[in-house]
Amino acid sequence: MTVIKWNVRAGTYYDSVVLMQLQRGLLELDGVIDAGVVMATPANKDLLATNNLLPDTVSANPDDLLIVVKADDDSSAENAINQVDELLTRRKSSSVSEDFRPRSLSAAVKQLPEAHWVLISVPGRYAAGVAREALDLGKHVFLYSDNVSLEDEIALKKTAREKGLLVMGPDCGTAIINGVGLGFANRVRRGDIGVVGASGTGTQAVTAQIHNLGTGISHAIGTGGRDLKSDVGAITAHQALDALKRDDETKVIVLISKPPSPDVATSLISAAQNADKPVVVYFIGYPPPARKIGNLHFAISLSEAAETAVNGNWELVIDKKLPITNYYLRGLFSGGTLAYETLLGLQASLTPIYSNAPITNYQLLDDPLHSRAHTIIDLGDEFFMVGRLHPMIDNDLRIRRMKQEAADPEVGMILFDVVLGEGSHLNPTGELVPAIRAIQASRKDIEFAAMVIGTDDDPQNLQSQISALEEAGVKVFRTATETVEYVSLKFGANKQNQFTPVNLEQLKQPLAAINVGLESFYESLISQGAQAVHVEWKPPAGGNEKMAALLARMKSKK
Amino acid sequence: MDIDNANTTAVNRMMEARPILKSVATAKDVIPGMKDNLFLHAGPPIEWGRMSGPLKGAIIGAMLFEGVAASEAEATKMAERGEVEFDACHHHGAVGPMAGVTSASMKVYVVENVEHGNKSFSNLNEGYGKVLRYGAYSEEVLKKLHWMNDVLGVALADALAASNGIDLRALMSEALHMGDEGHNRNKAGSLLYLKLIAPLIAKTMKDNAAMSEVLQFLGDNALSVLNPVMAACKAMTDAAHGVEGSTIVTTMARNGTDFGIRVSGLGERQWFTAPAEIPVGLFFSGYSQADANPDIGDSAITETAGIGGFAMATAPAIVTFIGGTPKDAMNATLEMYEITFAESKFFTMPSLDFRGTPTGIDIRKVVELGITPRINTGIAHKNAGVGQVGAGLVRPPLAIFEEALVAFAEKYQL
Numbered sequence: 001m002t003v004i005k006w007n008v009r010a011g012t013y014y015d016s017v018v019l020m021q022l023q024r025g026l027l028e029l030d031g032v033i034d035a036g037v038v039m040a041t042p043a044n045k046d047l048l049a050t051n052n053l054l055p056d057t058v059s060a061n062p063d064d065l066l067i068v069v070k071a072d073d074d075s076s077a078e079n080a081i082n083q084v085d086e087l088l089t090r091r092k093s094s095s096v097s098e099d100f101r102p103r104s105l106s107a108a109v110k111q112l113p114e115a116h117w118v119l120i121s122v123p124g125r126y127a128a129g130v131a132r133e134a135l136d137l138g139k140h141v142f143l144y145s146d147n148v149s150l151e152d153e154i155a156l157k158k159t160a161r162e163k164g165l166l167v168m169g170p171d172c173g174t175a176i177i178n179g180v181g182l183g184f185a186n187r188v189r190r191g192d193i194g195v196v197g198a199s200g201t202g203t204q205a206v207t208a209q210i211h212n213l214g215t216g217i218s219h220a221i222g223t224g225g226r227d228l229k230s231d232v233g234a235i236t237a238h239q240a241l242d243a244l245k246r247d248d249e250t251k252v253i254v255l256i257s258k259p260p261s262p263d264v265a266t267s268l269i270s271a272a273q274n275a276d277k278p279v280v281v282y283f284i285g286y287p288p289p290a291r292k293i294g295n296l297h298f299a300i301s302l303s304e305a306a307e308t309a310v311n312g313n314w315e316l317v318i319d320k321k322l323p324i325t326n327y328y329l330r331g332l333f334s335g336g337t338l339a340y341e342t343l344l345g346l347q348a349s350l351t352p353i354y355s356n357a358p359i360t361n362y363q364l365l366d367d368p369l370h371s372r373a374h375t376i377i378d379l380g381d382e383f384f385m386v387g388r389l390h391p392m393i394d395n396d397l398r399i400r401r402m403k404q405e406a407a408d409p410e411v412g413m414i415l416f417d418v419v420l421g422e423g424s425h426l427n428p429t430g431e432l433v434p435a436i437r438a439i440q441a442s443r444k445d446i447e448f449a450a451m452v453i454g455t456d457d458d459p460q461n462l463q464s465q466i467s468a469l470e471e472a473g474v475k476v477f478r479t480a481t482e483t484v485e486y487v488s489l490k491f492g493a494n495k496q497n498q499f500t501p502v503n504l505e506q507l508k509q510p511l512a513a514i515n516v517g518l519e520s521f522y523e524s525l526i527s528q529g530a531q532a533v534h535v536e537w538k539p540p541a542g543g544n545e546k547m548a549a550l551l552a553r554m555k556s557k558k
Numbered sequence: 559m560d561i562d563n564a565n566t567t568a569v570n571r572m573m574e575a576r577p578i579l580k581s582v583a584t585a586k587d588v589i590p591g592m593k594d595n596l597f598l599h600a601g602p603p604i605e606w607g608r609m610s611g612p613l614k615g616a617i618i619g620a621m622l623f624e625g626v627a628a629s630e631a632e633a634t635k636m637a638e639r640g641e642v643e644f645d646a647c648h649h650h651g652a653v654g655p656m657a658g659v660t661s662a663s664m665k666v667y668v669v670e671n672v673e674h675g676n677k678s679f680s681n682l683n684e685g686y687g688k689v690l691r692y693g694a695y696s697e698e699v700l701k702k703l704h705w706m707n708d709v710l711g712v713a714l715a716d717a718l719a720a721s722n723g724i725d726l727r728a729l730m731s732e733a734l735h736m737g738d739e740g741h742n743r744n745k746a747g748s749l750l751y752l753k754l755i756a757p758l759i760a761k762t763m764k765d766n767a768a769m770s771e772v773l774q775f776l777g778d779n780a781l782s783v784l785n786p787v788m789a790a791c792k793a794m795t796d797a798a799h800g801v802e803g804s805t806i807v808t809t810m811a812r813n814g815t816d817f818g819i820r821v822s823g824l825g826e827r828q829w830f831t832a833p834a835e836i837p838v839g840l841f842f843s844g845y846s847q848a849d850a851n852p853d854i855g856d857s858a859i860t861e862t863a864g865i866g867g868f869a870m871a872t873a874p875a876i877v878t879f880i881g882g883t884p885k886d887a888m889n890a891t892l893e894m895y896e897i898t899f900a901e902s903k904f905f906t907m908p909s910l911d912f913r914g915t916p917t918g919i920d921i922r923k924v925v926e927l928g929i930t931p932r933i934n935t936g937i938a939h940k941n942a943g944v945g946q947v948g949a950g951l952v953r954p955p956l957a958i959f960e961e962a963l964v965a966f967a968e969k970y971q972l
Contacts, residue, residue, distance in 0.1 A: 034843060034844060047844075553967070553972045
């Protein structure tokens with residue numbers, strides 16, 4: 001036996017959608033067969049009547065809320081009517097609404113316009129496309145994804161450089177921007193040490209130790225492991241180094257990489273020399289040219305790099321008058337080892353550099369009789385020794401070569417060694433200085449530098465040899481290390497950047513980022529107090545290759 | 559060819575269209591190609607045999623209304639034998655809610671886009687209960703239709719003739735600030751419409767009793783303005799159609815069997831169709847999901863023009879359709895920004911800091927992201943004549959956007 005009960009609430013208005021929801025709630029109650037909850041307009045009452053939910057005795061006006069319940073028995077009907085108020089006020093606490101998760105980068109950017117950083121960790125074959133979109137939107141990219149082609153990496157980085165944007169990666173594991181770790185990063189306090197890292201765990205090890213030593217990190221900018229290969233040319237590392245050089249809050253820079261290509265290492269070191277702040281360099285597996293060249297400090301391990309950055313005793317002697325621009329060095333050595341050590345030191349900052357006694361094959365001078373670019377000649381090499389005395393005894397060859405070099409208008413500095421002691425020429429400067437003065441008469445722009453090896457007990461009189469050189473305007477050094485430092489600073493200084501600088505303000509703002517890919521990176525950003533939006537990313541066209549290819553063609557069609 | 563440029567042109571034309579409700583007139587006098595034995599219907603073109611229950615019912619009703627047939631049986635036979643013609647409203651600049659059936663002697667709204675000069679048309683809204691648009695054709699339904707044609711239609715025609723027309727873009731913009739999204743909820747817009755038309759009716763109608771009936775009818779029907787709004791959206795989207803190289807959707811429509819779309823840079827009559835889905839939603843007492851007919855009606859023209867389901871964020875009163883909380887409504891609109899090309903200059907939403915509604919569905923984005931447009935809709939009973947059984951949400955099949963993309967690539971040799 002079914003019963004129908006109803007309830008009329010005069011002058012109560014609810015939107016029909018709310019009432020439909022209520023009706024559904026009533027239907028879920030035990031014993032309820034059917035229910036109608038409507039504003040009692042004629043149309044609505046007709047509807048109830050059609051479904052046998054309008055007993056004749058019901059009297060309700062259009063402004064009344066009419067609740068009708070058909071149930072198995074009296075008490076079920078009664079119970080349902082009694083639950084109306086509760087159902088009306090019930091909040092759907094069980095299903096808390098989520099913030100909207102955008103599906104595309106462009107929507108995410110609209111949601112968080114202040115985000116300057118996009119973290120990408122989607123599968124490699126999609127990563128370059130997402131990165132390109134991020135660059136088009138004017139965002140820096142942290143590209144965690146690997147399996148991005150070298151061609152894509154180069155193209156992305158070139159585009160980024162033009163726009164003054166960073167592409168950290170691909171395969172970039174870590175970065176710390178303004179105190180917030182991206183990807184895999186340790187919780188490291190803010191501080192005044194900046195890091196450029198082409199090695200993810202290397203960067204983590206160094207930044208963690210800097211923290212443990214009591215100081216902190218301004219920014220640690222990752223580059224991805226391939227950045228320091230010749231093909232890429234350290235595009236990101238150069239941009240990062242330049243940014244940290246300009247950043248007032250960074251007092252010391254640490255440069256870390258797995259073995260870089262030698263030419264790339266040279267260009268980076270030369271760029272680092274332009275910094276008016278100390279730079280600690282650790283290129284794992286790359287021979288340090290010295291412990292120190294000007295503002296550069298070469299570390300021999302990750303931990304030492306961190307310690308040096310924290311505890312370094314900085315005496316910055318940057319002679320702003322130094323630059324010799326667009327000229328070449330010619331080093332004319334009598335001592336083979338001195339030539340070799342000088343080359344080892346200078347190859348880090350002078351490029352290209354050649355020698356008849358090279359360290360690596362590509363430095364080999366085709367013709368020992370003719371220098372090119374920067375050149376270090378070992379005149380004691382057996383090539384020159386045929387029918388001739390050693391240059392430590394006979395100055396003739398060296399003087400002739402000095403004249404030959406001075407005749408080259410591209411030469412700006414001539415470096416030579418003077419090795420005193422038993423067996424050597426008794427007054428080398430007596431022959432060398434007149435030759436130098438003769439050259440100076442026609443080439444005032446050529447600088448001379450000498451490395452003098454000897455003791456005050458040597459028969460040539462060390463002091464008078466040095467004085468003779470100095471009186472002729474020759475810069476005199478006593479070790480290869482000093483010589484290398486001076487020469488490399490002279491040639492490395494004040495080169496202008498060839499790219500759009502990264503906007504430092506974007507590094508200094510509280511970090512806001514868009515995450516595309518691994519959700520844990522998003523959660524990590526949020527837990528570090530950064531603003532972030534996570535993109536609910538899916539492969540284009542749901543992985544439908546045909547559609548995705550079509551879309552790509554339509555995008556490229558401009 | 560630059561697709562983005564073409565889309566900018568198309569979407570700007572859509573937004574800058576200025577639809578003015580100019581008049582009410584007899585269909586065959588104003589609708590291009592309209593004739594006595596032609597019955598227009600909602601959605602893409604469809605033959606009698608494939609029509610769903612509500613559409614067949616509405617066709618039968620219209621044949622009885624026109625006097626073309628004397629009974630249901632005769633109407634059915636004539637339809638089966640091809641003695642009457644059918645065509646999509648959309649092929650004639652017209653739109654109609656649900657079955658959308660429009661016949662030669664019915665009174666229709668005439669909307670003119672004064673910016674670009676194109677016109678659009680829509681029938682008059684019948685209100686609730688047993689109505690033709692849900693496939694009902696009883697005596698009572700026909701009686702109401704005749705009253706609408708002879709009394710209401712004439713009153714509206716005279717009233718509008720005494721005015722400079724009603725600016726529907728302004729009306730819609732205002733209604734969006736009053737809780738309407740313009741498709742499922744037109745309460746505010748209908749009252750605004752009543753406010754604008756009532757003084758004109760009072761000025762032109764002589765018979766006070768009839769005037770009272772007309773005003774009562776317009777005021778009681780919270781969907782009064784739906785049809786002019788749909789015609790306005792049609793005028794806007796038609797202005798955006800035919801832009802070479804544009805991937806913007808200019809039509810979404812359903813006939814109860816198929817869902818169809820058209821794209822600006824593709825053909826005027828080039829439909830991409832797939833079986834319409836059954837909407838999911840809330841049901842009136844006594845009805846359930848099992849009673850629902852597949853999606854039907856031209857009213858998705860509102861979403862095509864950037865309102866309706868796309869403007870959910872501004873209609874918190876009806877959020878229960880889509881999950882229950884105002885945040886869900888916001889999320890619904892935010893999702894639609896993902897697949898649209900622009901944000902409306904004129905339709906804004908207070909809850910999103912007066913951001914413009916998502917405007918101009920781009921088939922490229924739909925396919926790339928796999929997000930289909932969300933459409934708010936009434937739900938028709940699958941049997942003719944039962945009427946509306948609920949309201950809810952429906953999305954078109956993704957496949958038709960993929961087909962459109964392929965056709966686009968072929969046409970433009972991409």
